[in-house]
Amino acid sequence: MTGPIFAGFDGRWAGEFDAPTQQEHRLSEQLVSEFLASTILVIGAPMYNFSISTQLKAWLDRIAQQGLTFNYTERGTVGLASGKCVIVVSACGGFYSHGSMMPMDFQEPYLRGFFKFLGITDLRFVRAEGALKGELERSEGIRVAKAALSRVY
Numbered sequence: 001m002t003g004p005i006f007a008g009f010d011g012r013w014a015g016e017f018d019a020p021t022q023q024e025h026r027l028s029e030q031l032v033s034e035f036l037a038s039t040i041l042v043i044g045a046p047m048y049n050f051s052i053s054t055q056l057k058a059w060l061d062r063i064a065q066q067g068l069t070f071n072y073t074e075r076g077t078v079g080l081a082s083g084k085c086v087i088v089v090s091a092c093g094g095f096y097s098h099g100s101m102m103p104m105d106f107q108e109p110y111l112r113g114f115f116k117f118l119g120i121t122d123l124r125f126v127r128a129e130g131a132l133k134g135e136l137e138r139s140e141g142i143r144v145a146k147a148a149l150s151r152v153y
């Protein structure tokens with residue numbers, strides 16, 4: 001997030017934006033339009049430091065816009081992007097679906113919480129785990145993920 005990106009969110013002032021803010025405004029509008037027009041989203045999400053990649057976070061920061069994808073109301077926040085299905089295809093070096101590292105998975109709970117905030121509750125995860133645990137574990141993780149693909153949609 002930068003000043004021009006954040007300032008560019010509020011289209012009411014579009015006529016007064018300087019050139020960098022205008023540019024960021026156009027990109028944000030495009031990304032939000034794409035997002036709102038979609039019915040199924042497939043997101044590639046490598047696990048970096050127990051969470052999502054910087055690039056994925058930068059996209060989430062663009063599409064979370066008050067008045068477009070969520071609103072604050074007297075009854076609390078309301079997501080404006082309901083009815084979509086989000087499929088997250090995630091790779092990680094260790095194991096988080098079971099075992100002692102489960103509490104360190106800030107990826108799946110974060111993405112579920114984020115999209116729920118926008119009104120989307122249909123999230124489906126495909127996980128390739130154990131990528132850094134050795135050749136056997138890596139191959140098994142990919143096999144499990146590929147098998148899950150046919151069930152996920």
Ligand SMILES: Cc1cc2nc3c(=O)[nH]c(=O)nc-3n(C[C@H](O)[C@H](O)[C@H](O)COP(=O)(O)O)c2cc1C
Binds near residue numbers: 046048092095131
């Ligand atoms: C900067 C960095 C941070 C990582 N952090 C984690 C982590 O916290 N937990 C984990 O299990 N794997 C971690 N990994 C391993 C990746 O999740 C794993 O290699 C995965 O296959 C990456 O997907 P990619 O090949 O699509 O980038 C990390 C890798 C990198 C490069």
